[in-house]
Amino acid sequence: MDAIVVDSLEKTYGRGVKALDGIRFSVPEGEVFGLLGPNGAGKSTTVRILATLTTADAGSATVAGHDVAREAGAVRRAIGYVPQASGVDREATGHENLILQGRLQGMRGSDLERRSADLLETFGLSDKANALVKTYSGGMKRRLDVAMGLVHRPQVLFLDEPTTGLDPEARAAMWEELEALASAERLTILLTTHYLEEADRLARRVAIVSKGKVVVEGTPESLKSELRGDAVTVELDGTDTNRAADIARDLVGVHEVTKDGRRIHLRVDQGAQAVPVILAALDSAGSGVQSVTVSRPSLDDVYLHYTGRDFRADDGESR
Amino acid sequence: MTVVTQTLILCARVLRNLSRQPIWIAVMIVQPMFWLLLYSQLFKRITDLPGFGGVSYVDYLTPGVAIMTAFFSGSWAGMGMIEDLDRGVLERFLATPASRAAIVFGRILQAAIIATLQALLILLVGLLLGATNGGVIGWMVILLAAFLTAAGFAGLSHGIALRTRQEASMIAVAQFISLPLLFFSSLLIARTLIPDWMQTASLLNPVEWAVRAARGEAIPGTDWGEMGTFLLLLAGFLVLTTAFATRSFRSYQRTL
Ligand SMILES: Nc1ncnc2c1ncn2[C@@H]1O[C@H](COP(=O)(O)OP(=O)(O)OP(=O)(O)O)[C@@H](O)[C@H]1O
Ligand SMILES: [Mg+2]
Numbered sequence: 001m002d003a004i005v006v007d008s009l010e011k012t013y014g015r016g017v018k019a020l021d022g023i024r025f026s027v028p029e030g031e032v033f034g035l036l037g038p039n040g041a042g043k044s045t046t047v048r049i050l051a052t053l054t055t056a057d058a059g060s061a062t063v064a065g066h067d068v069a070r071e072a073g074a075v076r077r078a079i080g081y082v083p084q085a086s087g088v089d090r091e092a093t094g095h096e097n098l099i100l101q102g103r104l105q106g107m108r109g110s111d112l113e114r115r116s117a118d119l120l121e122t123f124g125l126s127d128k129a130n131a132l133v134k135t136y137s138g139g140m141k142r143r144l145d146v147a148m149g150l151v152h153r154p155q156v157l158f159l160d161e162p163t164t165g166l167d168p169e170a171r172a173a174m175w176e177e178l179e180a181l182a183s184a185e186r187l188t189i190l191l192t193t194h195y196l197e198e199a200d201r202l203a204r205r206v207a208i209v210s211k212g213k214v215v216v217e218g219t220p221e222s223l224k225s226e227l228r229g230d231a232v233t234v235e236l237d238g239t240d241t242n243r244a245a246d247i248a249r250d251l252v253g254v255h256e257v258t259k260d261g262r263r264i265h266l267r268v269d270q271g272a273q274a275v276p277v278i279l280a281a282l283d284s285a286g287s288g289v290q291s292v293t294v295s296r297p298s299l300d301d302v303y304l305h306y307t308g309r310d311f312r313a314d315d316g317e318s319r
Numbered sequence: 320m321t322v323v324t325q326t327l328i329l330c331a332r333v334l335r336n337l338s339r340q341p342i343w344i345a346v347m348i349v350q351p352m353f354w355l356l357l358y359s360q361l362f363k364r365i366t367d368l369p370g371f372g373g374v375s376y377v378d379y380l381t382p383g384v385a386i387m388t389a390f391f392s393g394s395w396a397g398m399g400m401i402e403d404l405d406r407g408v409l410e411r412f413l414a415t416p417a418s419r420a421a422i423v424f425g426r427i428l429q430a431a432i433i434a435t436l437q438a439l440l441i442l443l444v445g446l447l448l449g450a451t452n453g454g455v456i457g458w459m460v461i462l463l464a465a466f467l468t469a470a471g472f473a474g475l476s477h478g479i480a481l482r483t484r485q486e487a488s489m490i491a492v493a494q495f496i497s498l499p500l501l502f503f504s505s506l507l508i509a510r511t512l513i514p515d516w517m518q519t520a521s522l523l524n525p526v527e528w529a530v531r532a533a534r535g536e537a538i539p540g541t542d543w544g545e546m547g548t549f550l551l552l553l554a555g556f557l558v559l560t561t562a563f564a565t566r567s568f569r570s571y572q573r574t575l
Contacts, residue, residue: 051414054575076416087411091336103328104415132339148411 001065003029003156003188004050009059010212011045019045020056021212027190027205029155032182034203035192036299042212043192044084047158050190051081064155077105080149084160084192086141087148090134094125094144097133098151105152112151119147123177139170143177150181156188163198171198178202196299206299208306216306220299227297227305229255230271234278235263237288244287251277262290271296322418329417329425333399334432347433351388351441355380358507359448368512381445381452382461382533383506388441389434389465390500390526393472394493396430397480401489404480404571413572423564427473434469438462457536460546464533467553471525474560481567484574500526525556 004027011020020042027033035043048054050063052072061068064078088097098116102108107115120126123143133141142162149157162178163171179202182189193199199206200220207217216223236244241259248266249257253274256267268274271294282289337343359377403409412422442458452458476493483489503520504527510518521527528549535546 048575053410053413054572073416076414079414081411081414083407083410083414085407087407089332089336089408090406091339092332096332096335100328100332101411101415104325104412104417106416 001029002026002062003031004033004061004063004190006046006050006061007059009046009049009056009061011042011049011054011056019212020049020059022059023209023213024059025207025214025217027188029188030186031205032189032191032203034199034206035190035209036194036196036199036206036303037192037209038194041209043209044160045212046209047081047160047190047192050075051079051158052076053081077152078155080152080154080157082145082149082157082159082162084164086145088133088141088144091132093130093132094120094136094147095129097144098148101148102151107152115151115153119150123147124173137170139166139173142166142170142174146174146177154187156190159189159191161192161194164194175201196303200299208303210306216302223299223302224297227267227301229253229267229269229297230274231295231297231301232266232268232271232274232278233263233293233295234266234282235290235292236282237290238262240287243285244282247281247285247287248278251281254278322421322424325417325421326424326428329412329421330428330432333426333429337429337433347437348440351384351437352444354384354387355441355444355448358384362507365508368509375449377445377448377450378452379509379534380507381441381450382464383530385438385441385461385465386468386526386529386533387501387506388437389469389529390472390497392434392437393430393469393474394476394497396426396469396473397476397478397489397493398486399429400426400477400480401484401486404484410575413575419568419572420565423474423477423561423568426477427470427561427564430473430476431466431470435462435466438465453536453541460536460550461533464529464550464553467550467557468525468529471553471557471560474557474562474564478560478563478567481564481571484571500524503527504530506530525553528552528556 006023006025008022008024009020010022012018023042023046025033035046037043045054049056050061050068052068052075055069063075066074066078068075089100092100095116098119099112102112102116120129123146125140125144125147128136128140133144136144146159146162149159159178163174166174175198181187182202191199191203203220205217205219206223207214209215218226234244241262241264245257245259245264248254248264253269254266258265266278275292275294279289279292358380362376365376409422413419438461442452442461445452452461479492480489483492503517503524505513505521506526513521532546532549532553535541535549
């Protein structure tokens with residue numbers, strides 16, 4: 001069964017800002033799904049609709065089998081929501097935050113106490129359990145945020161940019177915790193992120209969102225392989241790139257050839273197999289080669305390919 | 320879990336957080352005592368004027384200061400809501416099955432509890448200054464009036480907070496409303512010393528209802544009917560402002 005089904009959601013905010021424009025995707029139970037996209041793509045808006053915080057203008061969505069618009073109460077019981085901006089009570093301790101969250105979810109007594117102690121332990125916060133959250137580091141606060149989302153053992157967890165703003169060390173720690181979490185339970189996780197690396201590492205499938213729509217969806221591996229294999233860059237001795245390009249184009253397993261100064265870029269099925277063939281062909285035609293590099297396509301390439309924009313440039317503009 | 324339990328849990332959270340702020344506690348304790356001592360000295364000879372019914376000014380003033388304090392506690396209550404809103408705490412609550420009403424009620428109850436404790440303190444200090452305020456029944460009425468006043472104005476304040484969603488706007492609106500309400504009342508002065516038209520206008524003022532109810536028993540010559548009417552009016556005011564706050568909550572949610 002699909003734990004999350006998003007069907008053609010549309011939402012326009014006041015003053016005509018179209019945040020969602022027919023976004024659709026679904027997430028099977030127990031899967032970690034990543035929504036990847038630049039600032040303003042509509043990731044948070046999607047998550048907030050799924051968490052019943054706001055409503056869509058058109059389209060429908062179900063979470064854990066409940067319609068988000070008509071059965072908001074059932075959805076709220078089934079989900080954990082970790083907002084993009086931390087929602088912890090800074091004037092309370094970590095333990096108090098967890099207990100309050102559990103109480104609001106209808107838990108109580110020793111079950112809640114035990115669950116809260118377990119989560120503090122899991123997220124490495126036991127030492128600071130009775131310290132006010134305003135004394136926590138950014139990474140600790142974010143881990144508490146995630147723990148709070150989990151206190152009532154939800155079926156579906158929404159993580160809106162769980163590691164944005166964390167330093168690399170805290171990010172790596174968070175990734176480890178999220179990985180453990182994903183493998184441990186039948187929890188379905190919807191994760192939004194700016195970090196291609198994060199989606200690649202944590203999500204079993206990703207959807208790239210741009211301007212309120214999914215532009216492409218699949219496993220990180222399949223998205224990368226849709227770009228047809230590896231990228232090979234050959235730097236030539238001479239300047240006759242045209243002839244070299246023609247030779248390369250005729251070889252088996254070479255898909256795309258582009259020229260760029262003294263270099264030619266090739267897309268090949270298998271870099272390791274193609275390189276000797278390419279070198280031999282160029283050599284016998286008398287074209288000297290200075291260097292060859294092979295690179296695996298990254299999600300960056302996927303992003304560039306599908307949105308026509310460079311991820312880093314996109315990401316940089318509004319930060 | 321019922322709305323009542325959730326209200327209590329959410330109210331307890333705020334009270335606990337406030338209890339960790341020693342400066343806030345000190346001000347909450349000292350301020351009403353300060354008002355009482357200051358006014359009782361400042362206006363010591365005011366009871367020589369006709370209209371005070373032969374009671375001491377402290378007798379007259381104690382219920383007034385209790386209501387004024389409750390009025391302020393209520394009026395500024397919305398600041399806490401804005402803080403929760405800014406820090407994402409409110410959004411976090413909204414993603415749980417907790418009743419929306421309980422989120423508002425918890426905050427209103429918190430303001431009312433604090434105001435009632437302050438009123439009790441004022442009555443005790445008044446007692447030291449020689450004001451009995453009509454004994455047990457008088458005290459109960461004053462505490463009830465303080466509770467209703469703080470709760471009623473807290474409802475208004477939270478409604479404004481949820482609509483403005485900005486501290487500066489919230490402060491401006493609260494100030495704009497509070498001064499006229501204080502002056503169009505017999506909070507500090509005998510009703511008969513106020514010009515007629517102001518007396519009439521003051522009958523529309525919930526602060527005046529609270530003052531009249533609170534003084535009903537504390538000042539000799541109790542008119543139970545009048546006192547009951549003012550308490551009922553205050554209760555009605557509370558129902559209205561609570562409804563306003565709850566509706567404002569919905570309008571806030573639409574901006575999410
Ligand atoms: N409450 C709101 N009121 C008005 N406009 C909004 C609101 N929330 C989001 N928007 C607009 O909707 C669009 C989508 O925003 P959203 O927050 O969903 O993007 P996002 O993908 O989460 O971006 P980011 O990576 O920066 O968090 C943006 O243009 C944003 O300005
Ligand atoms: Mg976002």
